[in-house]
Amino acid sequence: MELAAEAGGSVLAARYVARMAAGDILPDPGQARIVSALAKLEQRIASRRLARKTSALGWLFARRETEAPPLRGLYIYGSVGRGKTMLVDLFYECVAVRKRKRRAHFHEFMADVHARIFQVRNEMKAGKLKDGDPIAIVAHALAQEAWLLCFDEFHVTDIADAMILGRLFEKLFAEGVVVVATSNVAPKDLYEGGLNRALFLPFIDMIQKHMEVVHIDSPTDYRMEKLDGVRSWYVPGPGESLSDIDREIDKIWRRIAGRDGGGPQVIEMQGRRLKVPAAGGGAARFSFADLCEAPLGASDYLRLARAFHTLVIEHIPVLEQDRRNEAKRFITLIDELYDNGVKLVASAAADPEDTYVGTEGAEAFEWARTVSRLREMRSSDYLARPHGRGDSQASGATTGLVET
Structure with missing residues (x-):
């Protein structure tokens, strides 16, 4: 004391x-x-x-x-x-x-x-x-x-x-x-x-x-310490259920954000409001539906990538051809997270290479780049990257402030 x-x-x-x-x-x-x-x-x-x-x-x-x-x-x-x-x-x-x-x-x-x-x-x-x-x-x-x-x-x-x-x-x-x-x-x-x-x-x-x-x-680099031993992509293994993965993600979230689990925030963007279900310790937690089933675009994802050094995304489903819009949003989201050095922890129904199974349209070709980036985002070199682009591109946003 x-x-x-x-x-x-x-x-x-x-x-x-x-x-x-x-x-x-x-x-x-x-x-x-x-x-x-x-x-x-x-x-x-x-x-x-x-x-x-x-x-x-x-x-x-x-x-x-x-x-x-x-x-x-x-x-x-x-x-x-x-x-x-x-x-x-x-x-x-x-x-x-x-x-x-x-x-x-x-x-x-x-x-x-x-x-x-x-x-x-x-x-x-x-x-x-x-x-x-x-x-x-x-x-x-x-x-x-x-x-x-x-x-x-x-x-x-x-x-x-x-x-x-x-x-x-x-x-x-x-x-x-x-x-x-x-x-x-x-x-x-x-x-x-x-x-x-x-x-x-x-x-x-x-x-x-x-x-x-x-x-x-x-x-001590606490950010690296909190992510030590944490995988970036969680799928149910043999004998595991989705509920088991949910509990694991919850433990990881409290490790990153604090025992209280943080709280909701609102991001205001030139008259628009983007709700963050939970944020704490410089990290944010969303479901896949929050980010990719809503009408969001590259500027929204760039805003998130600049505001938070770590994103936890839950319940990523296997995406069929009829969900190419959600796949496109996810591809754009990962591009912005990768470019800004944001750390990712995700739970999904399948491994990255099996998450999008569509065969038509640009998304089918772009997904290979997304898989490659998701793999790199697991590496120690990527985890050691500072948050942010660190170049002149980082100043081109048209968004507003983070409110708590």
Whole structure:
């Protein structure tokens, strides 16, 4: 309980210690350092919110708030699989902000920003808005919606993102927005080797001014550890039933997402909503019907591939010729997961090469590539791949944010 006491009895630290006591989290000094930093920010946010409330002592807290410097967020960086996403998820759940907060994958946040800027410019051209700085207008709208932003996988590969980040975040920070972000790289290494990087450097200075930079130096890759010994494709063996496989998948899911099994999420995509039945620890769990019997396409699957490092897909049936539409969706889904280094755990009625038995149409030929990719996704080399494409293609999405 030393961690909880050190962090001032925060909800976050207490919950982390409880999960560690239950065996859901292993003791890790590197993670403990991040928990301490997040817990302190949690406490500062709670104090600042108290200062805004009207009460008999409201004048006292308000006076302290005006004298206090702006809240600094956190930039947490380190190698993949060290628990960054899990810790920020825990912070997001525990922090005393109920409505004006937003949790998003960074690429999806930027896709939303680009879409908003495009819309503002069109409204200016149509005379619906006065001419001005579209980025400032978008930043103000974002700050009104959420004053706490939590990002996953903060990295910059696209020049379009790089050129607007400084102006965007300058406005966000000026409006008091607090940012907590995870990344695989230190701020000084963002957009390394990118075009016109000199124009991007002031943004790095801005990060260091408005965010505490903390390195998570845990030696353990928990993502690989959780997948150790886990097969990517489960079919009933001799003497096994589908119920046996379901129970095995459930054990694997709780190993990946945590003992509570995570919870549902909603992904918003330019007015559309995609329901995620269960998500936790950076992973998502679906049935085949959820993903391939619904009217989804490549942009939806790309959105999922960027939002989650692992997908668990259950109850993949044998697909006959009359189910070529479902087969086509599954082929597209696997393409996006493969391209983005997403790890897959699936339960199916048959091995991959026997899952689609259609003989006509493009799907019959494309399935061979899907089988090849599914085989490669079982390999240790693939499992060691970082999540995301890591190239300029990763910035072309037109989707929105992840909500919890």
